[in-house]
Each structure stands twice: as structure tokens, then as C-alpha cells.
């Protein structure tokens with residue numbers, strides 16, 4: 001088990017899992033029980049999570065991959081002012097996979113792995129009730145980060161995936177989700193593939209003072 005600082009530092013996105021190494025159910029249960037301690041507006045606990053494994057996960061992946069091969073995902077478009085950050089991240093992530101910028105086929109194959117949950121044996125879907133608002137999405141985020149840290153502390157890899165929310169109808173149909181549930185993101189959980197170089201990428205952050213202002217007068 002890690003201490004908190006180690007878990008925060010160690011957590012990073014895993015983009016290739018060991019498909020045949022099962023995720024112990026008791027570790028996931030412990031992590032979920034800890035994440036339930038997350039704060040939320042009026043203690044609504046707005047997160048609703050579905051974890052699919054085995055044939056349920058495989059059916060979901062098959063349906064998502066089929067759709068992803070024929071129609072683009074409906075993910076929120078980044079405003080112009082932030083678009084460069086996606087492109088900077090793409091250079092880092094695909095560069096670390098050894099994919100050249102101009103190799104569009106290899107990049108498309110790598111992107112497609114999103115809808116296989118990067119081969120993770122456990123495929124999570126994170127939802128929130130449709131009538132809830134931004135303030136409640138903050139609560140879901142707090143739950144999610146707590147979950148990621150608790151899973152990291154148990155030696156598991158994770159990747160949060162907005163790409164999964166790009167096909168909400170498929171997710172809803174496959175998992176019998178109520179129409180009331182808004183699909184916010186996916187969450188891949190499993191043991192990282194140590195042979196995949198991009199799993200050792202630690203994406204840099206801004207200097208803290210570019211995001212935080214300290215005001216005392």
C-alpha cells in the first residue's frame with residue numbers, strides 16, 4: 001500500500017493493460033468503498049458507476065468498436081483557445097507509442113483502442129443523473145480521483161476516458177442504463193502492460209502559479 005503522496009505521484013494514465021490478468025474483486029471493492037467517502041453538494045453522492053467484466057465487457061467493447069469504425073464519437077469540442085493543448089498531448093502520447101505524426105493509420109489504430117478500454121479486463125462507466133448540474137459533476141470528479149488513487153495504491157492502472165461517452169446510446173443499450181443517466185466518461189481498470197512504452201509517460205503539468213493566484217491584499 002502507498003501513502004497518499006506516493007499514490008498521487010504514481011497515478012498516471014495507462015493506455016495498454018494486460019488483458020488476461022484478472023483484477024481482484026476485493027481490491028476494487030476496497031477502492032470503491034474509499035471513494036464513496038468523497039464530498040459532494042448536499043451529500044447527494046451524484047456518481048453512478050457501472051463496472052463491466054467478462055462477457056458483459058466484451059459485448060460492450062464489440063458494440064463500441066463497431067460504432068467507432070463507422071461514425072465519429074460525439075465528444076465535446078475543445079474551444080479554439082485550448083485546442084493546442086490537445087495537440088501537445090497527442091504529440092507526447094502518440095510519440096511515446098512510437099507513432100510518427102504523419103502516420104495517420106497507426107494513429108487511428110491507437111485511437112481505436114479507446115473503445116477497447118485499452119484491453120483492460122474491467123470497463124467502468126461513470127454516470128450522473130441528467131437533472132444534476134456542474135456543481136454535482138464536481139462531486140463525481142472528486143469520487144473519481146479518490147477511486148483512481150485508491151486503485152493506484154493497490155497496484156492497479158487506470159485511464160479515465162471521455163471517448164467512451166462519445167457513444168452514449170451504445171453504452172446505455174449494452175448496460176441497460178436508464179435514460180435518466182448521463183454518461184460522463186469511461187474508466188479502464190487493470191494491470192498495466194509493462195512492455196508498452198507509453199505506460200511510462202508522465203505528462204508534465206503547468207507551474208502551479210500559472211493556475212493558482214495567491215491574493216493577500
Ligand SMILES: Cc1cc2nc3c(=O)[nH]c(=O)nc-3n(C[C@H](O)[C@H](O)[C@H](O)COP(=O)(O)O)c2cc1C
Nearest residue numbers: 011012013089114159160161162163164185202203
Ligand atoms: C475527464 C477526462 C477524460 C479523459 N479522456 C481520455 C480519453 O478519452 N482517452 C485517453 O487516452 N485519455 C483520456 N484522459 C486522460 C488524460 O489525457 C490524462 O489524464 C492527462 O493527459 C494527464 O495525464 P496523466 O493522467 O497520465 O497524468 C482523460 C482524462 C480525464 C480526467
